[in-house]
Amino acid sequence: MAGHSEFDKALKHARLAEAAQLDAVLNVKDARSLRLLALRDAVLPHVKDHPAAAGLVELNMQPGELPRLWLDLISSVVIEPDTRNYRLEQERNASREVLYETDSLDDMKTHILRYLAHRVIARDKASAGLAEYVPGARGPRYGVAALAYVWVTGALAGILVLLVLAILMGKLTF
Helix, strand or coil, rough: CCCHHHHHHHHHHHHHHHHHHHHHHHHHHHHHHHHHHHHHHHHHHCCCCCCCCCCCCCCCCECCCEEEEEEECCHHHHECCCCCEEEEEEECCEEEEEEECCCCCCHHHHHHHHHHHHHHHHHHHHHHHCCCCCCCCCCEEEEEHHHHHHHHHHHHHHHHHHHHHHCCCCCCCC
16 A cells, blocks of 8 residues: 555656646747737737738737747748747748847837838739739730741641641542
8 A cells, every 4th residue: 555655646746747847838838929919019000000011911819839920921920949039930832931030029020010011012013013914905016027927837837737637538649
């Protein structure tokens, strides 16, 4: 019976150690979440209700093992590698590229605002580029020589196809 009490003490000690570790893990997650929320609160007034940010900037928190503040569809901020550093990451081809890392909330806020401004410009450029391919829009101009070349090669290709068909159907023999 004495052996059981020793084992009961060991089990109790193991459970207390596990509970302490769980508390430590939860405190780290809470610290990361709180730092990300503070960052979101620092950035939000600058982009909220701004017409250029509409449809691009999200600033959504993703809870989990590693909390994440999503800035837009491809970029987010995490607190890594410890509970002091902000890390701006961008999703690229099934991997994450680290764009910026700092332990200063103000530095990260400034960098995020610059980053989002560049993303807005890139979005506007992409939208302008798509306008060139709108049906009915004027396309590129071709010279007379280029049009004549295309017409002649098309006509010759058509004649060649007709000759091959005539030979295959037996209408033309050599």
